[in-house]
Amino acid sequence: MPGVLKIILQRLALGVLTLFIVSIVIFTAVNMLPGDFAELILGQGATPEAVASIRRDLGLDQPALTRYFEWLGDMLTGNLGTSFAQLNFQTNMGGGEMKTVVSQIAPRFANTMFLAGVTAAIAVPFALMLGILSALYRNSVFDRFTNIFTLSSISSPEFFLAYILILFLAVLNPILPSLSNIYEGMGFGERLQKTLLPALTLTLVVTAHMMRMTRAAIINLLASPYIEMARLKGMSPMRVIVKHALPNALAPIINVIALNLAYLITGVVVVEVVFVYPGIGQLFVDAVKIRDIPVVQACCLIFAGAYILLNLTADILSVLSNPRLRHPK
Structure with missing residues (x-):
């Protein structure tokens, strides 16, 4: 067990270091976006004095290194700042309750997690079932059809698949709504x-x-000696796969499932925009449009954190499920 604990601590330390490096990349990339929030909200007729005043109020006149360490310190305390758009709204409306970035992101992130959870509940059992049946009946018509179907789906852009499903399940056959207008209390x-x-x-x-x-x-x-022995004992092919082959194949399967679950959280931007789903991906796109730097940085950091966390989870589960990795020579 001490060896396993050491491996887990090493993975966690590597994850923290990776997240720190990613935070530098996020801050640099976001601040290199073309356009300026101050000029955007003031319009083409903005005077240099007005632009400078807004940049000073938002702290955009500070050196990049200073702003990064201030942002990093606030991030470590859970303070992601206040949306530039909210600051502009409050200024125009003459005060009122200020909404932080966290309060804006929290309900959107909950919606994205709900979407990812529903997708995982459908996709994981479905994919495992197809994989087991394809292995059981490999090189059959079913196996070839399954491979063609899955490869066609993964080769198609998300927006194309979305519009195909909207056409068949919402327009021609109105079974499901084409727009996902989720609201609080539903x-x-x-x-x-x-x-x-x-x-x-x-x-x-x-x-x-x-x-x-x-x-x-x-x-x-399936070509392993213990699988051959199980077959010689008269066990059914399905039982051989489920009882003997599948448990020993868990490590690569866990890895690929975790990677795809990470995609469900980080890669939903296109799907959320197509269906107008009020998730963090839609919020991210809206924030990029108006150069709302605090919201963009927070969304990117959440995407990166979720991806790193799920990869670490997959790595740790792979170690725990494989005795050869738990006790390396």
């Missing part, structure tokens, strides 16, 4: 119905990776 059943179409779009995108990795990992183990 019942679970109604929320699920409005989330189902974007969830099906994401399912088509992520199923192929998980299905093909499951199939490849199981087929790779």
